[in-house]
Amino acid sequence: MLVDTGFGLRDIQSQKSRLSPFFIALNNIQFEQKYTAIAQLEQLGFSAQDVRHIVLTHLDFDHAGGLEDFPNATVHVMQSEMDAAKDHHSFIDNRRYQRQQWDEVKQWKFYEAGGEAWFDFEAVHDLEGLPPEILLIPLAGHTRGHAGVAINTMDGWLLHAGDAYFYRHEMNADKRHCTPGLQIYQWMMEVDRKTRLFNQDRLYSLSCDRDKDVQLFCSHDAIEFKAFADQHHS
Numbered sequence: 425m426l427v428d429t430g431f432g433l434r435d436i437q438s439q440k441s442r443l444s445p446f447f448i449a450l451n452n453i454q455f456e457q458k459y460t461a462i463a464q465l466e467q468l469g470f471s472a473q474d475v476r477h478i479v480l481t482h483l484d485f486d487h488a489g490g491l492e493d494f495p496n497a498t499v500h501v502m503q504s505e506m507d508a509a510k511d512h513h514s515f516i517d518n519r520r521y522q523r524q525q526w527d528e529v530k531q532w533k534f535y536e537a538g539g540e541a542w543f544d545f546e547a548v549h550d551l552e553g554l555p556p557e558i559l560l561i562p563l564a565g566h567t568r569g570h571a572g573v574a575i576n577t578m579d580g581w582l583l584h585a586g587d588a589y590f591y592r593h594e595m596n597a598d599k600r601h602c603t604p605g606l607q608i609y610q611w612m613m614e615v616d617r618k619t620r621l622f623n624q625d626r627l628y629s630l631s632c633d634r635d636k637d638v639q640l641f642c643s644h645d646a647i648e649f650k651a652f653a654d655q656h657h658s
């Protein structure tokens with residue numbers, strides 16, 4: 425199972441037809457094959473066929489671009505996110521959602537929150553075909569149907585918070601702060617500021633609560649991610 429896919433091979437090959445020039449220019453995207461999920465998995469000795477499930481935090485161009493590199497995977501996402509990706513009108517939404525990145529997915533599973541809460545958060549339980557230790561946690565604001573992915577491990581809960589925050593010191597710190605650049609990017613990309621900040625505040629509280637034993641990480645902080653990877657490989 426993968427959580428998100430980053431950019432895919434087709435994004436590398438046809439950047440200009442697959443992605444918005446606005447974001448190519450703004451985000452300084454490093455279009456190198458070795459950074460794609462498929463290349464990294466092959467490096468680890470796996471093949472595309474080994475990926476049977478992809479759980480998406482949301483459908484932004486920088487998360488969904490590699491879906492078509494895994495043609496046999498079932499793709500799981502919130503229903504509200506697919507609705508937003510199919511029907512949008514704003515300047516940003518017209519550029520963030522790139523239908524050609526996901527129009528060849530053969531098997532979708534769409535969800536709404538329900539059932540037992542996860543700490544103070546709503547949750548989606550029992551994703552089809554996946555073990556019960558994996559939950560979707562709706563965290564709207566960055567997009568309409570944005571969600572985190574919680575995994576119950578033997579060492580406590582892990583929460584992939586997606587783009588619910590962008591910088592490690594927004595969580596788990598005495599003095600919460602964000603870099604100005606990432607702050608502006610989050611403002612630009614948000615669809616609902618009130619909900620986004622409400623969710624970010626709740627995540628912050630969760631990250632500080634030692635009793636709850638949840639470790640968080642986000643999509644876009646390479647230093648935070650490396651600290652996690654080192655810790656979990658040792």
Ligand SMILES: [Zn+2]
Nearest residue numbers: 484486587643
């Ligand atoms: Zn992102």
